[in-house]
Amino acid sequence: MMSMMRMTTITTMTTMKNNNWAEYAACRHADLVSDINIFYESNDDDSPKYSYPFEEEAKLVCSICPVKFNCLDSAINSNEQWGIWGGLTYPERRKLVRQREKEHDESFFDRIIDDYINYEHSKI
DSSP: OOOHHHHHHHHHHHHHHTSOGGGGOGGGOTTTOSOGGGGSOOOOTTSOTTOOTTHHHHHHHHHTOTTHHHHHHHHHHTTOOSSOBTTBOHHHHHHHHHHHHHOOSSOHHHHHHHHHHHHHHHTO
8 A cells, every 4th residue: 555655755756747847846945045055065175075065954955855756866867976866965876776776676766766755754
């Protein structure tokens, strides 16, 4: 049986899939994000690669975003290597993809949604 959260998520994703989902992204609203650079790696040459100095703040914005699954799907499908998309850093997205490539009994997109919902619930 499908959970209410999953049904709402799928409905939202289906509704926004044919539209420009990025218009609905929480990161596009100035009242939530004062500087879009919080979603990207440090420019400091001394920082390790994929160092996100504002990771917690960026992921907080993603956690309330109505299109975070669209965002995550887009980043994975385009192999986006920079920034936090859908609440995950590039190394986290790579790990998710590697885990899911090992399993092939469900659709890729459904597994991403399930993993992300489980991840969000584990933080509560």
